[in-house]
Amino acid sequence: MRATRRMLLAMTAAAGMLAGLPAGAADLPEGGTVEAVANGKGPLRIAFMAFQNNPFWIPVTEGAKAAATYLAERDTKVDYVDLGDTLSAEAVIAGIESAVAQDYDGIVIVPIFDGTERAIDEATEAGVPVFNIIAEGSIPSERIAFMGQDARAAGAQLGEFMAGKLGGAGKVGVITGYFGAVQHTDRMNGALDYLKANAPGVEIVGPFENQDKAEVAYSLVQDMYTANPDLSLVYVTAGGPFGAAKAIKDLGLTGKVGVVGFDHTPDNMEYIRSGEMWALIDQAPFQQAFDSTVMLYNYLVTGEKPAEAVIRVKGNIVTPETATN
Numbered sequence: 001m002r003a004t005r006r007m008l009l010a011m012t013a014a015a016g017m018l019a020g021l022p023a024g025a026a027d028l029p030e031g032g033t034v035e036a037v038a039n040g041k042g043p044l045r046i047a048f049m050a051f052q053n054n055p056f057w058i059p060v061t062e063g064a065k066a067a068a069t070y071l072a073e074r075d076t077k078v079d080y081v082d083l084g085d086t087l088s089a090e091a092v093i094a095g096i097e098s099a100v101a102q103d104y105d106g107i108v109i110v111p112i113f114d115g116t117e118r119a120i121d122e123a124t125e126a127g128v129p130v131f132n133i134i135a136e137g138s139i140p141s142e143r144i145a146f147m148g149q150d151a152r153a154a155g156a157q158l159g160e161f162m163a164g165k166l167g168g169a170g171k172v173g174v175i176t177g178y179f180g181a182v183q184h185t186d187r188m189n190g191a192l193d194y195l196k197a198n199a200p201g202v203e204i205v206g207p208f209e210n211q212d213k214a215e216v217a218y219s220l221v222q223d224m225y226t227a228n229p230d231l232s233l234v235y236v237t238a239g240g241p242f243g244a245a246k247a248i249k250d251l252g253l254t255g256k257v258g259v260v261g262f263d264h265t266p267d268n269m270e271y272i273r274s275g276e277m278w279a280l281i282d283q284a285p286f287q288q289a290f291d292s293t294v295m296l297y298n299y300l301v302t303g304e305k306p307a308e309a310v311i312r313v314k315g316n317i318v319t320p321e322t323a324t325n
Contacts, residue, residue, distance in 0.1 A: 027073075029066045032290040034298075036074055041301050044076040047099040048293060049092075049109040050134075053085040054212050054239035055265040056285060060134070063289025064108075070290075071297055078293060079104075087178055087212065089113035089137075096120065100128050106296045108289075110134045112181050117141035131296040133288045135183035144299055147292045147311040149283050151183045154315045155190020155237070158260050161279050161317060162195065162202070162233060165258070169201035170232030173224040177212045177238025187237040187262070205231065214243025214267075221247035225257070233278070236261035241280075245271035264318060272323045281315035288313060 028035065048064040050057055061080060068078035081099070083091045092111050096119040099107050107123060107130045114137035120130045124142040132146040162172060172195070177184040188207060195202045205228055210216035217240040225231050225247075234244045234257065241261030248257050249271070258278030259271070263285070271277040295306050 027070065029070065029290065031063070031284075031286040032066060032070070032294070033287060034291040034294040036071060036294050037298050037301050039074040039076065039297075039301055042075065044105045044297065044300055045103075046071075046076065046078045046106045046108065046293060046296060046300075047081050047095075047102075047104040048078055048289070049081040049083055049095045049099070049107065050289075051083045051085065051087055051091075051110065053087065054214065055242075055267050056239055056263045056283075058265070059286040060110075060289045063286035064293060066286070067290045067293035071294065074297070076297055087112055087181065089115040089180075092116045093119040096123050096130070099123070100126050104128060106131070106300050108133060108292050108296055111136045111141075112178075112183065113137050114139050114180075114182060129296065129299060131292050131299075133292045134283065134285070135181065138182045145292075145295065145306045145309050145311060147288050147295075147313065148183075149281075149313050149315055151186035152190035154262070154281055155187040155192075156194040157190075157315065157317065158187075158235065158279060158281060159191035159194030160198070162191065162235065162260060163199035165278060166199070166202060166232055168199040171203045171205060171228055171230055173205040173221065173228070173231055173234045174207040175210050175217055175220055175234065175236045175240075175244060176207050177210065177240075179209050181238070184238045188235075191235060191237075210236070210238075210240050210243070212239030214240035214246070217241065217243035218247045220244070222251065225251055225253070231257055233257060234259045238262065241277065242267040242271055245276035248276045249274070262315075269318075269323065272318060272320055275320055278319060280318050282318070283315060284313045 064080050083095050100123050112135045117139045120141040130143045132143045134148050176188050208220050221244045245259045260279040264282045
């Protein structure tokens with residue numbers, strides 16, 4: 001009887017705690033932080049658009065699908081739209097124009113490049129609000145908000161790590177994703193500017209472009225090392241850093257030459273634990289995908305924009321010393 005009574009009391013307490021939560025908080029997925037308001041508008045349709053050219057996009061897709069499940073109970077359909085495996089302004093523009101033509105109520109997208117602002121503005125004028133995430137161009141647009149990392153600050157954060165790791169001197173090879181991608185350029189320049197100001201003894205090799213492809217990063221590192229046998233470190237600003245790490249391993253340089261870059265994906269974390277990668281910064285891609293979709297939904301229902309036009313996601317550095325199994 002006493003055990004039964006204790007169980008009932010515990011269940012009552014738990015129910016009380018849940019009752020105290022805001023509506024929607026109890027069913028938020030792990031990694032999601034934004035709650036949905038009640039839908040008083042009727043059926044809604046949101047197009048979530050992203051690329052699929054490297055493992056970074058896996059948690060982005062998972063976040064979008066989690067938002068789709070979460071919002072389905074609120075009479076809202078979220079469709080994931082694959083923009084392909086080649087990042088380009090043209091793919092972004094075509095995706096936005098297609099979503100407007102299909103009468104979606106709103107769009108979440110990763111615009112990345114300058115030139116995409118025109119399509120964003122035209123969608124907004126057509127009554128289809130756009131929420132940018134992860135990376136956008138440098139030219140202002142009429143999007144309702146942007147969620148993402150401060151790319152220059154994240155680059156500087158890794159620049160500081162590299163300067164400390166190398167003791168202020170050495171040779172760093174630089175691989176960027178796309179030369180025309182504003183985020184990639186800002187990450188690169190954030191690190192290089194830090195090194196120039198604080199570690200002038202560091203020599204830069206490159207930059208080179210790998211188009212977010214691991215296999216291209218692999219070949220670039222092999223070529224870099226052939227031409228620069230005193231290479232100390234490789235900085236990969238965007239997708240495919242695990243390709244660079246594999247090249248370090250295959251060249252027998254583990255512990256001698258390291259790779260730093262972005263994203264705590266399984267492929268990257270494997271090389272953090274084995275020592276080829278020396279540092280990785282996360283972008284919280286699942287959270288960005290989920291939270292932005294719910295914020296767009298809330299805007300469609302209430303007409304109120306997010307409190308901030310730019311919502312920053314802080315990056316956390318993981319190293320072989322801090323990585324968990």
